[in-house]
Amino acid sequence: MKLLSRGAAVGAALIILAAVWAAWPAAGVPILSYHKVGDTEEAYSVAPADFERQMAYLADKGYTAITMADLFGRLTAGKPLPARPVVITFDDGYADNYYTALPIMAKYGMRATVFVVTDFLGERPYLTWDEVKALRAAGTEIGSHSLAHRALPELPADERLRDVAASKEGLEWRLDAPVRFFAYPFGRYDAASEEALQAVGYRAAVSTRLGLNNPGDDLYALKRINIPRSRWGLLEFRLRLLRANVYEKLGL
Numbered sequence: 442m443k444l445l446s447r448g449a450a451v452g453a454a455l456i457i458l459a460a461v462w463a464a465w466p467a468a469g470v471p472i473l474s475y476h477k478v479g480d481t482e483e484a485y486s487v488a489p490a491d492f493e494r495q496m497a498y499l500a501d502k503g504y505t506a507i508t509m510a511d512l513f514g515r516l517t518a519g520k521p522l523p524a525r526p527v528v529i530t531f532d533d534g535y536a537d538n539y540y541t542a543l544p545i546m547a548k549y550g551m552r553a554t555v556f557v558v559t560d561f562l563g564e565r566p567y568l569t570w571d572e573v574k575a576l577r578a579a580g581t582e583i584g585s586h587s588l589a590h591r592a593l594p595e596l597p598a599d600e601r602l603r604d605v606a607a608s609k610e611g612l613e614w615r616l617d618a619p620v621r622f623f624a625y626p627f628g629r630y631d632a633a634s635e636e637a638l639q640a641v642g643y644r645a646a647v648s649t650r651l652g653l654n655n656p657g658d659d660l661y662a663l664k665r666i667n668i669p670r671s672r673w674g675l676l677e678f679r680l681r682l683l684r685a686n687v688y689e690k691l692g693l
């Protein structure tokens with residue numbers, strides 16, 4: 442009996458230690474990956490009320506939203522970042538990023554990077570060029586999510602190069618600003634995709650691999666934390682952040 446209770450005490454202590462270890466922040470910057478913020482039931486559409494809870498949680502925990510450019514400066518030149526940095530990204534360029542997500546983010550002092558598919562712009566449910574410009578004027582960083590959302594590894598080499606170059610040039614011409622960051626359609630990439638991005642002047646790219654980002658990591662395969670539609674509320678969001686933390690610590 443005595444032995445059992447000692448065993449139980451040791452077990453409880455181990456569980457507490459493991460929980461502290463898992464929750465203790467790992468080095469590395471998290472990049473959150475969103476798509477839509479809206480009331481449709483799609484798996485990649487986060488309900489506005491949930492999105493607001495997530496932004497409030499980040500603000501409450503002292504996170505500061507930084508841009509891909511800020512993260513790039515940190516990873517390549519060791520530039521300082523706020524104490525708890527986070528990059529908030531949106532893929533595909535949905536109009537709700539402007540109409541729904543932006544006002545919620547503004548309320549909590551957050552900002553985002555929106556990766557747009559240039560050929561999709563101007564046709565609902567995607568952003569128009571004017572809305573992309575308005576997003577940018579409101580402090581949102583704009584990146585490329587390719588020309589037509591095709592998986593880069595499946596394109597012939599010349600077509601792949603044309604795709605990533607045309608998307609970059611189109612954005613730069615319309616926005617009159619450099620576009621340096623890319624998000625892989627379907628998260629699909631290979632060595633040839635990374636080389637194509639580098640060849641046309643992108644400085645870094647985000648993938649869908651889970652984890653946090655540190656100096657020395659492959660700049661063309663940065664890791665993200667996918668945030669799909671919530672099923673169990675804020676706990677699920679917190680567990681997703683925690684899981685990335687654990688992955689990082691275990692070097693997965």
Ligand SMILES: [Zn+2]
Pocket residue numbers: 532533586590625626627
């Ligand atoms: Zn996409």
